[in-house]
Amino acid sequence: MTNASRPGATVHFALRLAAPVLGTTIAASAWAPLAHADDSIAQAAKTTDCAMYDKYRLRGSETAIITTCDTLSPDLGGLRKSMINSGWLVQNYSSVTESYDLNHADRDVPQTYSGQRPTFQANTNFTITYDLSRVGFFGQNAQFGAQVTWNQNSYLGNGLRGAFVNQLSIEQEFANSRVRLEYGFYSIGAKFYGAVLGTSTAASALGPTSGLMYEAGVVTGGFKPTPALDLRLYSPSQRFYNHFGMARSTSPRGFQYDSQQNPTGLSLTVPGAKVLYIDEVGYRVMPKPDQFASWIRAGGVYNTSDYMNYKVGRPTVSNHMVYVAYTQQYTQPDPSYPVRGLYTDIKLDEAPSSRNVYDKDVLFSLYSIGPFKARPYDMATFGYQYKWISPWTRLALAHATGLQPIDNSQTYTLSYAFHVIRGLYFNNSLSYTNHPVLVPQHPATLVWMSTLYFSF
Template sequence: MFDSKYPLAISLAAAAFAHHARAADTPECAQYEPLLTRAELSFKNVPVCARINPGLWGLRKELAAHGIGFTATSYNGYTYDVLGNNAKKQVYNGQNPSYNTSLNLYLTYDLTRIGFANDAQLTLAGNWVDSTYTPANPRVKTVSVFAINQSFFNHQLEFEYGFIPGVRLFYGMALGGSASTAALGPSSVVPFQVGMSATEPTPTVNVIVRDPSLRFYNSTAVTRSVSPEGIQKDIDLNPSGLSFKVKDARAMFINEAGYKQASSASTHAMWLRAGAMYNTSHYTEFKSGEQSDNNYGVYLAETVQVTKPYNDARGWYLDSKIDYSPDSVNAINKAFQVSAFNVGPFASRPADMAAVGLTKSYYSRDLRDATTRYGLEAAPYTLAVTTSYAARLFPGVYLISGLTYTKNPVFSPIHSDALLLQESLNFLF
């Protein structure tokens, strides 16, 4: 399922656990951390020491000797509306029992071994996703990342270039709060409406500038928009993920400025950011049917650690976001989300995470007007409240259970409320 709160929940909880476990000594598996991908700037890696068999039966040591890193993850999910809103024609994820599975493989290579400057690293990743309800979770067999990350001046200047989804570089997907994606899929997220790539990579050049403390930053990317006809159309036109051009998809510019610091014994984790997106692609306007000159969007977001009971990454966090885009061409044009999550909620469970959140996404007024002109009813918004718990069963094995109440799970016709039970069993190698 494309609800990235799952891997993010695991990443934060596993990172906290690995830090807790390394407090007394530094295990051999920690030496492989530099070979984890650095391409996905807005995501936190799951530490090698928190994965299934960190040495991979000797394979990781053998690969590391040649400058190669390897990781694999498998997410396997189930969603069902326990209110019994089953229908012959399914119109939202979980209305009928819905299953999804994904396999993600990552290879990294230390490019300094062949003459690249500084800490240059190549990431090559592949992604296979299957689902019984594809509008919310598109089927994908694609290269997901093919990019080089390289930094200069003690990481004050960083470059990322190649093929990579925009969501891996910007925004920071929600933890426990973007529950509307459970029913509506990635298309319900405003930056994806505007054209930011989500499931398929797009050719991208990203430049990040940081101050000497490495906390303040400005990140600017020139990339290609996804197809103005939507994520599924983009997948159909670019199944490999490596096409420079896609019909009607033009240049897109993204800028994000922010402040980011990690949790330590003396500091709370904090990530504040503001972003703007400008898409030169032409979109069909809902009212006139004419082509727009462009598309754009803006967002504000913050993720802040508010308690620190163990002087590390564990504790309560607050995560919130506000998004806006024009309602003339974007079906969901504004949204806000607020959530709270606890990393290591119990002293005896340092690798678990609990979360609760609310998301409200507003449907375009222009689209609603166009819909009602045909005598159809249309929902003004979709609202979701979710609670979830990520439990570490064994090293590298997580069970994530969630319950999401969704009002207006369908845009048109207006549908009764849904209560979605979500279970996901995840394996990290």
């Protein structure tokens, strides 16, 4: 069987949807009067110095690392304050996930998607940063960042197993943060596109390897990093920007081979993986009282690696993809907490049909941050995803197997992230996928996924 569905591989990003996307505004609004049943994050900001720690969080990702005010121990018994005084910050966030197909689970055949059998996944990330502005050589606004990750998956098609260095990089900012440069080892896909916003729950039904960004060789979360460099240039208002990056591609032979050739996460080279280039232009408005969030961007990837060309039946040089994405906030029920409200996120992607299994897709999400007044840190999401299967891929699969492959795959997802206590979220999602496997054709799946996220 050829897999088209790996629900668990991106689920650990859900916490970044439910809370860290709020992180850039929590600190700013923490002292505002809040009459919420769940005001634990704001209370932590009042009773500790956690809001001041956030400027030392790992930078560079389009979605901020979780605020220290939303951890099980914001002050870590005084350790964080002591480390901050020396320029250091440590954080940890972890998740445990179980998924199961309620519609057509089958333990008697080899597993081809997450949930076909009860599927377990665990992930923990330890992050440390240092304020390089204290050194002087790197400028007045610079940061060293490192992250070590440990993953465990009961199904190898769902992701990696073991520990590795997930990030080792330096980020420097100049001209009042209008010029931002980062270089080192990291997942460059986290810096572009806004992959985590809104559609991560919907996309999880098919897994990260079905994403066109991943197909083009851009490393995304959950996989091992590559050597990379990216440069952001902002307008004086910091709303308009151009973002350029270059990195080693992931291996065209797949993430498991890439991982075998890059055991620590710090390998400069991997056989067959060459340099790729990515550029994105956009306009972004951050949420403020009486100002809705809005973000429109478009970009493209060009990969110089050799990829299998299904049209001619052999590898040929290069691969690429293009995308357009738009995220918009529509409501703001609490101006003192401006990130709260109703949003939509839509993404359109296209890649060459001769070199990619999926050559087009549309991803749409409707999501609400703080859907109820008493639940300001919860998040409810409806996601829809439609993927087109390349006609050249279908011909190649039909020739190789003698079976008729699918021509599309659709996923509908409902998800709710519940803020249990400060630093602890419980996310449950239900995803229906009409075609979870490329070939042979497989009955529709209804995968229930439960994930517990906790952070220190």
